[in-house]
Amino acid sequence: MESDSDFYGDENTISSLEARVKDFDVIAWWDCRTSALDHFQLASHKPPSPPIPAGCPHDDPEEGQLGAKRLSESVEEFLGRLPPATTNWRPGLDWIRISNPYAPPQPDQALARFRKGAEERLALFAELKRMATAASAKAANRSLMTLRRDISEERRETIADLLELAGACNVVAGKWMLFPGPEHVNEVWTKVATATANGELGITAKVETRVRADKERLVCIYTRDFRDKDDVRRVLNRMRELELVRPGGRQIYYKPDAWTELGIYGGNGWGIAASMYSSNEIFGYTKTVPSRFS
Incomplete structure (x- = not known):
């Protein structure tokens, strides 16, 4: 030049x-x-998140929404009431969702x-x-x-x-995304919902309701902070243990909520990648720094 x-x-x-x-x-x-620049810089280099502590579950922040698990029902009752394979979309019922009752509430955005x-x-x-x-x-x-x-x-x-x-601005949550076919969505969602309710995955999870019988369903498994790569990895490893994903298999992707808020999807005019991490990348990250996770 x-x-x-x-x-x-x-x-x-x-x-x-x-x-x-x-x-x-x-x-x-x-x-x-x-x-919050100082907070951001500290959070970018913070140590791995500890396991979610055991304790008294708090109220589900999604309680009252049409597709949310009710406080009065068990996970089994929730799954029986809203099986995603046969729960049709209608106004107000775009998603079926469940929250981790052990995860503290997210800060205001x-x-x-x-x-x-x-x-x-x-x-x-x-x-x-x-x-x-x-x-x-x-x-x-x-x-x-x-x-x-x-x-x-x-x-x-x-x-x-x-x-x-x-x-x-505290718009820091993100999600791993699964796309099971209609014949597998109930099985996948049962694993995700049960593990979320037990505090084993992220802060919340949701699955699309049925629009077309032959359409794959989006299942989102949320983590608290896309900058916390160790927690993102922890959730992915638990998904591997649940046989929802495996190294070398079909890749899945992690997307920050910030990108969803801005409408950044595949093929956008800015040329920005629609996802932040892939499962293969995170599995590789785990292998290259094993001492951090021992």
Whole structure:
């Protein structure tokens, strides 16, 4: 790259980019982003989470929702009342869900502030990407490889900012996702629901109700904090013990709730991966640092 102008284009392009950056609502975004920066940095390097302690179960925060387990019923009664293979979708019954009664409640989330700041950051990246691509088309000395490299770097910085903002706003839960077929969904959900109720998996779990008889069902198994890779690994290992996943088998993926809130799915226009971890990656992570889990 000869100079900055080779990347951003002529003076009109540079002026337009500078105006876009100037209009970015940095005060509101950084206010949320930095208010818990010290907490985020500490949480990023915290030791592995201890096992969920035994004690008196607390109330289910989902109690009262149509598809939630009732406090008055056993897990067996809950499974019998709402078997996912035959429980049809209807308004208010998109999901069947159960919470870990031993997991402490999640901290309050600043969802509106997260969405606002994150959407502005994504819009800024999209504009940078558009302007860089447009400028490249006019610059004969700018190679496609260089353009891709610079856009990839901008994307990495955007992802880092979004994750940091999610931490500052407590939008830190995430979920492992299973997709059993309709013939297996009851068996899979029984294992997941029972283990969740016993405090063996994550903070909560849910399964889609039936929309079509032949459709795979999404089962989500939530962990408290996507930054706590050791806890993410612990839940995956328990899923392996329950024969819900196995090393070398069909991969499953872990997605942060922050990405769901922003509508980041496969094939999105930002080119951001829809998931954070894969099961094969986490199984590999376990093998490379065995001393941490002994």
